[in-house]
Amino acid sequence: MQFEFLKRDNAARNGRLVLSHGTVETPVFMPVGTNGAVKMCMHDCVKRAGAQIVLANAFHLYIRPGLDVISSFGGLHEFASWDIPILTDSGGYQIFSLSKHVKVDDDGVTFKAPLDGTTHRFTPEKVMEIQQVIGSDIAMVLDECLAPGNDRKTTEISLKRTTDWAKRSLKSHVRNDQALFGITQGGFFKETRMISTREITSMPFDGFAIGGLSVGEDLKTTLKMLDVIMSLMPEDKPRYLMGVGDPLLMLEAVERGVDMMDCVLPTRMARHGAVYTSHGKLNIRASVYAFDKSPLDPECTCEVCQNYSRGYIHHLIKRKEATGMMLATYHNMYFLHDLMRKARKAIHERSFSTFKRDFLNDINALPKE
């Protein structure tokens, strides 16, 4: 993996990430294809919407179809016929969100798979093995994801475990055509965030992710933590803010030097009729759109907005037609890729703060997570 800067505008960075299956221009949004496919969007649509890299989930793929199937095809790229870079999330976040069915100790985590009730044991080494079989371009370490609201003592114990697991992950990762990212944690205390960021970034990872943010806290808290973390991040490695797909927060993150983001929300929202527009989010299911002949977003240049009316998509989504969900999904993905494309251009022209201000002025109703 190589990472180089093309331009900077204060802390915001426009960079280029060279991976085994292609080159990614940053800042970048990564759509989520948990099971090896972005829901309601065929691969060519995912790419046409502007995706340069997709995310898949090692935990879900390990449960189904299983490593024996994926390895018999020669890896996830071959199995799913993906020809662009793939990042695999370790599944830590999903496992720890099973709460009642999770037992964690210093060596690893035991959990019951929600799909079939079978019991599994994940250690940092096991998670490396899984992702090396999957063959993603970027693998993520196993980290402990704390639920918000934990006290300082619990947070300290947890971040120590995450640091230990990061060391073990580095030792057991051997694929040199696969980049490996460490994940910083540390809850919602400035000091614990600083400890975790310092410990994780002192290790020779290819890039660094920020975990455990945007998990239900308010925007002010997210930005306060982000400021602390970003001030300690190495300049020469890519920085990945996990689980963020809100346009406003994406721009705040880019302004602070974040290079990569992912979120399941834009595609999940679309399936329920919630779409991004240049003037905030709208819910196309509302009856006010039944006779509306305008596109989802009059300022959007995507092929859905060039060809279909709000009235038609309103009808399809109300009738639970897959085509309606597909059209809304395509638009939402295009909207975020287009936002990042404009952000890259603005950084290149050193006009990011003006671009951000204009975008915020246009938006009067922000998407809520």
Ligand SMILES: [Zn+2]
């Ligand atoms: Zn559109």
